[in-house]
Amino acid sequence: MTIKTLFGAGLLAAATLLHTLTAQAASDYLVSTDWLEKNLKDPKVRIIEVSVVPGVYERGHIPGAVNFAWHSDLVDPVRRDIASQEAFQQLLRKAGVNDDSTTILYGDNNNWFAAWGAWVFDVYGVDNVKLLDGGRAKWEAEGRQLDSRTSTPKAGNVTVKAANKELRAFLPNVLAAAEKRSDVQLVDIRSPDEYNGKVFAPQGVQELAVRAGHVPGAVNVPWGQAVAADGTFKSAEELKKVYAAVGIDGSKPIITYCRIGERSSHTWFALKKILGYDVRNYDGSWTEYGNAVGVPVVNLAGTVWGGK
Numbered sequence: 001m002t003i004k005t006l007f008g009a010g011l012l013a014a015a016t017l018l019h020t021l022t023a024q025a026a027s028d029y030l031v032s033t034d035w036l037e038k039n040l041k042d043p044k045v046r047i048i049e050v051s052v053v054p055g056v057y058e059r060g061h062i063p064g065a066v067n068f069a070w071h072s073d074l075v076d077p078v079r080r081d082i083a084s085q086e087a088f089q090q091l092l093r094k095a096g097v098n099d100d101s102t103t104i105l106y107g108d109n110n111n112w113f114a115a116w117g118a119w120v121f122d123v124y125g126v127d128n129v130k131l132l133d134g135g136r137a138k139w140e141a142e143g144r145q146l147d148s149r150t151s152t153p154k155a156g157n158v159t160v161k162a163a164n165k166e167l168r169a170f171l172p173n174v175l176a177a178a179e180k181r182s183d184v185q186l187v188d189i190r191s192p193d194e195y196n197g198k199v200f201a202p203q204g205v206q207e208l209a210v211r212a213g214h215v216p217g218a219v220n221v222p223w224g225q226a227v228a229a230d231g232t233f234k235s236a237e238e239l240k241k242v243y244a245a246v247g248i249d250g251s252k253p254i255i256t257y258c259r260i261g262e263r264s265s266h267t268w269f270a271l272k273k274i275l276g277y278d279v280r281n282y283d284g285s286w287t288e289y290g291n292a293v294g295v296p297v298v299n300l301a302g303t304v305w306g307g308k
Contacts, residue, residue, distance in 0.1 A: 029131065030131055030133045032132075036062070041064075042102075044098075044100060045101070046066075046098075047065040048065060048095060049065045049066070049067050050068045050070050050105055051107040051109070051113060052107070052108060052109055059148065060147065062106065062132075062139060062145075062146065064147075065147075065151060066094075067150075068095070068117060070113040070117065070262070074116065080284075082120050083120065085161075088120065088124055088160055092160065095153065096153025098156040102130065103128065104130050105118050105129065105131055106136055110223075110224075110227065112223075114131055114132075123164055126158065134230055135231055141230070169255040169281060171289065171292060171295075173282070174186065177255060178215045179216075184252065184253045185253070186219070186254075187243075187255070187257070187267060188218040189221060189222060190258050190286070194259070196300040197214070197299035197301040205259070207260050211290045211297050212290065213298050213300070213301075215257070215296075215298070216297075219247065221243060223258070226267060233270060243271065243275075250275060253280070254271060254277055254279045261283030261284070
């Protein structure tokens with residue numbers, strides 16, 4: 001065997017090892033539809049659906065899954081904020097989550113709101129939380145079992161920690177990055193038309209801002225670039241290339257944002273959980289920033305106010 005052949009074999013072995021390690025790392029935060037189907041009856045596995053389309057859970061859900069309404073269960077009913085520590089702990093215990101549970105989150109819309117849920121779990125320090133890779137759409141496309149009966153598990157005993165504000169971005173953090181008073185990279189994951197200011201929001205949505213455009217210094221990587229055709233996340237190697245192409249390589253802290261924080265939660269998951277970068281999600285996103293007084297806005301489309 002020649003030295004060239006040995007060298008090639010060594011590279012192949014190294015690549016195989018890297019792929020294996022990547023798969024193992026990803027499995028810390030993702031599960032496949034096959035894995036979940038085989039573990040549906042595991043008493044330590046709790047399944048939670050977080051969808052946005054009304055009635056989708058009631059029509060049929062993964063057996064044993066409980067339903068979280070993101071706009072009421074995962075947020076504070078009075079102030080614009082995530083659910084309080086007490087409310088979130090009560091919610092999880094009612095869902096049967098224990099301290100030793102493995103919690104699987106999934107939902108519609110490419111897991112946007114399930115990723116939001118995973119981010120809230122992270123803020124409150126709940127361990128062993130994973131996303132169903134490909135979400136509800138992949139489960140249904142594969143013809144896997146759905147159940148229309150409401151799940152009522154035995155109450156759990158999980159203890160939720162105080163919210164870690166270091167895992168969350170707020171308007172002052174984003175403004176500091178925009179004005180280059182902090183060495184933080186901003187990733188706008190909205191569509192190019194939203195980013196450029198051509199449109200204020202996707203068609204048909206209600207949450208709007210009076211200004212269109214993006215935060216100065218933000219790079220645009222639409223959330224869909226992180227997934228394959230079936231909605232599953234791309235490999236870690238592919239994700240690194242996607243973000244490195246716009247200068248995001250994990251060497252600096254990152255803040256992700258979108259319109260209301262759900263799409264950016266999906267990118268937060270890719271960057272933080274799969275790639276291990278230092279990332280915070282800005283859940284105020286464009287509905288806060290685009291309505292704020294005294295903040296700089298970049299608008300490449302020339303719209304200045306109210307679409308004019």
